[in-house]
Amino acid sequence: MRLKLCLISALLLSLAISANAQNNEPWYHSTTIYQIYPRSYYDSNGDGIGDLPGIIQKLDYIKSLGYETIWLSPFYKSPQVDFGYDISDYTDIAPEYGTLADAQKLIDETHKHGMKIVFDMVMNHTSDQHPWFKESMSSRTNPKADWYIWADKPNHWSSQIRGTGWHYCKERNQYFWASFLPFQPDLNYRNPAVKKAMFDACRFWLAKGVDGFRLDMINSIYKDSLLRNNTASRRAVARSPETKKYRSTIKGSLNQPETFEFAKELRAVCDSFGDRMLLGEVYGTHPVVKEFLGGQKNNGLGLVFNFEMLRFHYNAKYFSKLVANLEKDFPAPYSPVYVFSNHDRRRSMKRLKDDMARAKLLHVFQLTTRGVSCMYYGEEIGMSDLQIPYKDALDPIGQKYKKVPRWLSELFDETLNRDDLRTPMQWDNSANAGFSTSAKTWLPVNPNYMQINAKTEVKDENSLLLEIQALLLLHKRNKVLHDGSLELIPKQPHGVLAYKRKLNDQEVIVILNFSKKPKEVKLSGTPNSLYQIHKTDKYDAGTVHLSALGAMILGK
Numbered sequence: 001m002r003l004k005l006c007l008i009s010a011l012l013l014s015l016a017i018s019a020n021a022q023n024n025e026p027w028y029h030s031t032t033i034y035q036i037y038p039r040s041y042y043d044s045n046g047d048g049i050g051d052l053p054g055i056i057q058k059l060d061y062i063k064s065l066g067y068e069t070i071w072l073s074p075f076y077k078s079p080q081v082d083f084g085y086d087i088s089d090y091t092d093i094a095p096e097y098g099t100l101a102d103a104q105k106l107i108d109e110t111h112k113h114g115m116k117i118v119f120d121m122v123m124n125h126t127s128d129q130h131p132w133f134k135e136s137m138s139s140r141t142n143p144k145a146d147w148y149i150w151a152d153k154p155n156h157w158s159s160q161i162r163g164t165g166w167h168y169c170k171e172r173n174q175y176f177w178a179s180f181l182p183f184q185p186d187l188n189y190r191n192p193a194v195k196k197a198m199f200d201a202c203r204f205w206l207a208k209g210v211d212g213f214r215l216d217m218i219n220s221i222y223k224d225s226l227l228r229n230n231t232a233s234r235r236a237v238a239r240s241p242e243t244k245k246y247r248s249t250i251k252g253s254l255n256q257p258e259t260f261e262f263a264k265e266l267r268a269v270c271d272s273f274g275d276r277m278l279l280g281e282v283y284g285t286h287p288v289v290k291e292f293l294g295g296q297k298n299n300g301l302g303l304v305f306n307f308e309m310l311r312f313h314y315n316a317k318y319f320s321k322l323v324a325n326l327e328k329d330f331p332a333p334y335s336p337v338y339v340f341s342n343h344d345r346r347r348s349m350k351r352l353k354d355d356m357a358r359a360k361l362l363h364v365f366q367l368t369t370r371g372v373s374c375m376y377y378g379e380e381i382g383m384s385d386l387q388i389p390y391k392d393a394l395d396p397i398g399q400k401y402k403k404v405p406r407w408l409s410e411l412f413d414e415t416l417n418r419d420d421l422r423t424p425m426q427w428d429n430s431a432n433a434g435f436s437t438s439a440k441t442w443l444p445v446n447p448n449y450m451q452i453n454a455k456t457e458v459k460d461e462n463s464l465l466l467e468i469q470a471l472l473l474l475h476k477r478n479k480v481l482h483d484g485s486l487e488l489i490p491k492q493p494h495g496v497l498a499y500k501r502k503l504n505d506q507e508v509i510v511i512l513n514f515s516k517k518p519k520e521v522k523l524s525g526t527p528n529s530l531y532q533i534h535k536t537d538k539y540d541a542g543t544v545h546l547s548a549l550g551a552m553i554l555g556k
């Protein structure tokens with residue numbers, strides 16, 4: 001570790017640059033994001049549930065690791081059927097998480113720690129317990145009668161998790177549309193009052209200083225105005241014949257052109273408060289994704305997730321293709337988002353077969369590519385999924401599907417019980433992994449916490465946590481890693497991925513060996529070693545020697 005830090009210091013001295021101080025790119029185009037699922041992060045009052053004061057207590061930890069931005073999954077008032085993704089009041093806090101004053105304190109304290117904070121905005125739907133929906137469903141004539149999507153007869157669209165998205169309401173003798181689960185009715189953005197109400201909710205938080213939003217299911221905001229059946233497939237997310245993979249297409253309930261305009265309007269709302277981030281949950285590929293970014297003018301969301309990589313294959317060929325596609329489809333000033341874990345899909349560690357060495361290499365890749373890196377809480381210590389039986393599932397998806405239907409496994413992979421990947425953060429090796437003093441935590445703690453926990457890893461010079469800390473520091477302090485261009489270096493030995501980051505006269509070369517065999521790579525010039533995973537990775541007289549799963553970052 002000392003070696004790594006000393007190399008980093010050398011780099012800092014040689015480049016002596018403070019990130020983003022001298023460029024016009026918005027800060028969020030190259031930030032590093034740490035996603036927190038509040039319910040599972042830190043329980044400050046002993047009720048078995050994580051809360052906002054708990055997050056405030058852990059800001060020093062997040063800061064010490066070097067993340068620049070925190071994204072919080074929802075903590076607004078909610079019946080918690082989908083654990084906050086079903087909101088019943090956008091400008092209040094669920095009591096188990098704290099108060100409005102705690103939210104304000106969290107924003108202010110994050111800023112005092114020199115970090116940014118973005119909240120999750122669930123605009124597509126509310127909870128069915130939201131007063132807007134209660135009113136809307138009460139009759140066909142009430143003032144909010146058309147705040148949601150109502151039809152006399154369902155069309156053939158299916159919800160994003162299969163099955164019809166139309167649900168009968170006897171008070172109106174009509175059906176309402178829900179893109180996700182039945183208790184999450186979709187709002188009707190064709191009514192200007194709805195848009196205004198939701199933009200006002202955003203303004204409420206922007207005025208409190210929040211640095212932007214992650215936008216839940218933003219691709220579903222508008223539906224076809226005539227609710228016409230889809231011509232080809234019922235599926236909201238259709239299978240593309242060319243790629244044999246799921247891709248977003250223009251369907252009646254997804255990716256409507258009005259949604260692209262909506263993205264621009266929301267950008268304008270944010271811009272009126274300064275430089276605020278918008279990060280959209282938009283699965284799919286070019287060119288639909290580009291529309292969300294604002295097309296040629298790039299005046300839309302600014303950032304979108306590419307969820308293909310949550311199901312990554314761990315080999316050089318896969319990552320090389322991923323980078324090549326992103327660089328081709330989203331060249332600067334667009335900025336790709338690299339994400340390998342979140343609160344909906346298997347943790348990357350599970351996919352890596354719980355192999356720390358593989359995880360280290362994955363994160364060298366993630367933190368040296370061009371764009372934004374987004375990590376899920378616990379990813380920094382190598383937390384893995386805990387298999388919780390479907391019969392005990394609290395997650396509404398886990399409850400709905402007792403096992404993964406084959407068609408859905410392509411989207412969600414092997415688990416549909418998202419509880420598995422939302423277990424409490426593993427802080428130390430005391431009871432409940434130091435997450436809570438309660439006898440019972442809302443989800444069980446993964447028993448591997450005795451070995452996998454933050455406190456142990458801080459002291460272990462070979463830990464993933466210290467590796468990520470060193471990489472975040474390297475990334476943070478070096479403008480070339482923040483803002484430099486990226487070019488793949490072709491013709492590498494089998495299993496090796498190499499690329500160059502360049503900014504003016506600064507150049508950094510990254511060489512990653514995804515294979516289990518040592519590799520040698522020829523490199524011209526006399527680059528300085530800036531970083532390596534293993535002591536045995538070295539540059540010597542024109543050749544880079546990499547051990548199995550080794551990596552080097554070299555500067556010129």
Ligand code: GLC
Binds near residue numbers: 082122
């Ligand atoms: C998004 C969220 C997921 C939630 C769903 C409904 O996909 O990431 O957690 O269940 O939307 O809001």
